[in-house]
Amino acid sequence: MDIAALLTSAGINIAVCVVLFSFYSVLRKQPSNVNVYFGRRLASQHSRHINLCLERFVPSPSWILKAWEISEDEILTNGGLDAVVFVRILVFSIRVFSISAVICTVMVLPVNYHGMDRMHKIIPLESLEVFTIENVKEGSKWLWAHCLALYIITISACTLLYFEYKSITNLRLLHIIGSPPNPSHFTILVRSIPWSSEESYCETLKKFFSYYHASTYLSHQMIYKSGTVQKLKDDAEHVCKVIRDVSLERTCKPAFCYSGTPTSSFKKFCNEMDSTHGRSGSTDMNLDTSKRECPAAFVFFKSRYAALMAAQISQTSNPMLWVTDIAPEPHDVYWSNICIPYRQLWIRKIVTLVSSVAFMLVFLIPVTFVQGLTQLDKLQKMFPFLTGMLKEKFVNQIVTGYLPSVILVLFLCAVPPVMMLFSAVEGSISRSARKKSACCKVLYFTIWNVFFVNVFTGSVISQLSVFSSVTDLPAQLAKAVPAQATFFTTYVLSSGWASLAFEVMQIFPLLCNIFQRFILRLKEDALYSNLSFPYHTEVPRILLFGFLGFTCAILAPLMLPFLLIYFFLAYLVYRNQIINVYITKYDSGGQFWPIAHNTTVFSLLFSQLIALGVFGLKRSSVASGFTIPLPICTLLFHQYCRQRFLPVFRSNSAQILIDMDRRDEHCGRVEEIYENLRSAYNQSSLMPNSSSKSECGSHEKDKDSGQSSEDMEKGKEIIKKDRPRPVQRTSSLSSDKAVFGVNQ
Incomplete structure (x- = not known):
């Protein structure tokens, strides 16, 4: 050129x-x-x-x-x-x-x-x-x-x-x-909560943190299954209940036909069924939250330092259970990925890596085509009918100086959306982390395809034989x-x-x-x-x-x-x-x-x-x-x-977080911060069920004693369960361990 x-x-x-x-x-x-x-x-x-x-x-x-x-x-x-x-x-x-x-x-x-x-x-x-x-x-x-x-x-x-x-x-x-109190500084995200057949995730989490973090634990908020698929499942369950109630109604009708006043009895039965359906309908619209709970929750602490320590240390000897991370900011939470099982993340990362590499290899086709445009002798051999046109000086300058880069730019427009999709599949828990991951993927992709592939003539064969x-x-x-x-x-x-x-x-x-x-x-x-x-x-x-x-x-x-x-x-x-x-x-x-x-x-x-x-x-x-x-x-x-x-x-330093905690105590706005924590992480896609959420999701301990008597009793039971037991009680011991993920 x-x-x-x-x-x-x-x-x-x-x-x-x-x-x-x-x-x-x-x-x-x-x-x-x-x-x-x-x-x-x-x-x-x-x-x-x-x-x-x-x-x-x-x-x-x-x-x-x-x-x-x-x-x-x-x-x-x-x-x-x-x-x-x-x-x-x-x-x-x-x-x-x-x-x-x-x-x-x-x-x-x-x-x-x-x-x-x-x-x-x-x-x-x-x-x-x-x-x-x-x-x-x-x-x-x-x-x-x-x-x-x-x-x-x-x-x-x-x-x-x-x-x-x-x-x-x-x-x-x-x-x-200098920023105002950030809810994420007081909050950690807990995933991979152990499943128990005897109690819900909410009760398991409350029992665990009330005992092992008794002096710093404030409350928690469970994360529930949401999204289009979950909504369809909930609707299907509601329809099944309605059909079941109707079938029961048809089965029970003959029993009322033998009464002396069939008309009044039938009306009485219909009124009872209507009232029953009314109650069940409202219940169906607010399905049992224990069935919708994910093994994940936001846990709130009384201080920033306590939340940082809880997020950075392992909670049990099994690192695959009770996994903790610093929670994203409320507006930064990527709710679609919160409920992904923690054990799936490494599989998702491998799949994403393989998909990204495959996409890079597929992209060799347009890069090879672009490289052909930069070399007129190869282009004339591939398309002999263009020989006369390419001899024109202005056409020659456009084809070699402008067209190749424009074509490559147009193909590269498809890269950021694809990489953003890969980053979402990867399992990022925050929108900023998803965008940061996509940024790295796009950067690696463009450096490889724009620089290295073009340097090595854009063909797989020449890339393999170039050195x-x-x-x-x-x-x-x-x-x-x-x-x-x-x-x-x-x-x-x-x-x-x-x-x-x-x-x-x-x-x-x-x-x-x-x-x-x-x-x-x-x-x-x-x-x-x-x-x-x-x-x-x-x-x-x-x-x-x-x-x-x-x-x-x-x-x-x-x-x-x-x-x-x-x-x-x-x-x-x-x-x-x-x-x-x-x-x-x-x-x-x-x-x-x-x-x-x-x-x-x-x-x-x-x-x-x-x-x-x-x-x-x-x-x-x-x-x-x-x-x-x-x-x-x-x-x-x-x-x-x-x-x-x-x-x-x-990570934030302990010195800064402790100074901020003491400043809040000195200003007397600790209670205000605690109140704001309860409403910071709202999962907007949830169906309203205030009773269950207030009972478990917003649990608080007694402020004077630091730990409720109920939690003390549960803690004593946990200690007893973790003591050595005779052989015939091994099964109960293993079930107790499964609740908190303890691996001895």
Whole structure:
């Protein structure tokens, strides 16, 4: 590919961006589209009236200025800590690739361009390979420039990573300390409650925690089977009872026919049956909760520290019973997965892994097709009738410079929904954990298919034969990556620039709004947007571009300016979307930053590995020797960050939780917190059955004694049951153990 083809692709994408940005600046001013482009503001009860004037139909860049002026505090207030972390990833990318672009443009690009003694053409007619490290001859003394640039990029990236990690860690601590009392801090999720034929799950759980956590246990709330399947089962049980009652009625009718007053007797019988059916009908609508109980429950504790300790330690000697985890926030609970048996989770993870790998292999087909488009000689052999058309210069530039990346982007649109489905099947108990898992899957998928498969020519056969051993991998990558750098540059244009234009336009919500407003004629209240930020789509895209930027920085520095423009546009577009469009329903507390940090470190290590291979191919022992310390230092830096910052993202510290508990006691709002806990985790799909829930689900102990006399008696019985017994009573002993999952 030559510079002209790259400029053609850049021109097409610039035109698409300008047109869509102009349309957006006009459409956002229309009152009929306010629910599409200002969904978050509508949810916050802002005004939706826009004055009618000529300015509504004139494109303007005012939204760019407003997005630039937004402060981090506003983003934190409106989008949560996850939104701040997302913007920080963009800021980090802008900083590190600004440094990379300056260094590589000044030091590396001239060395690459003048690496071979050749007659250069006019710049637009030059091949892009001239600007890559392929153009540097073997044994060149100028390869020290590439090694020095790699050092500067690595040191800059690690320094910026450290300060960003430290800053985001402090933000997370402030987020935990400064937020109002969070119900999830007092709550744990208990799964795999042992089954007992003598009592319900609710009674078993109450007996266990009242005895083993007597001083800290507050109450609990059982989780019930819900969903469409359960509703159908409940309806079927109700129908069966009605049919059974009707059959009993027909069977009993002759017994009343022998009475002296058959008419009055029949009426009396019907009245009795009606009254009976009335009672049973109400009971059927509120089926026995013990039959609908799952072996899972939310358990509430009197303090945050007690909940943390109960969640982190094993409750019994059998780790498969009484499994405890910190509960998600109430709005973050993914109710569909709460009732999944704990023993099924490992099977689900294996199935999900196998399905993801199979999906990756199936995706080799479109990637192979895309690779065929980048090589005209192969394309002409496959489709001889296109030979004449492909000789046209403009068609040639579009086919090689624009079409392959666009086709790949269209195929990749199907990846995030599939990975979100896989993450749901995997068994995540929270929506944020599901989105985080989907984010990792999409990231691995795109790095593999966009980078590695394209580097290894996109065919399974060539992937298997591209290297004979693992030791040959760096050398083979060193040959293949510079050759594919031009495709990666066009991919940044198509998947980067154009995707931002489509993101700000919100094409699908806009079409849905038009259909609902002008065809279905829905009312204004039914048109509110309810979109949450697609972290599982956008975070992998940014990290993929960062991976490509680090990998190709010294190999093909011509990519860096295009990449930098993307990060600047993304910074403005996503700030606008966070403030105006997306509604924050839940927050993971910045859990996406460790993913970004790990991916960046992997990108640095991979770029250093390829640099070692390139310097080896170019027979530069000096550059190779100076590059060897870089991976070692990068790994040491990564290990330090893992030990210093990562524990803050995994669990809350005892010091902070105890200080928060004492602050609540000092302010006298402990009772208020306890009252809010009982209503925080409401399973909306449940049928109302207040009697059973108040009897068991909201059980409390006596506040003065800390443990009721009934619980004391049950505790004594438990101790007696766990003592050694004669052989003839072994069966009863095993049943007592089964209640609490004790394995001796």
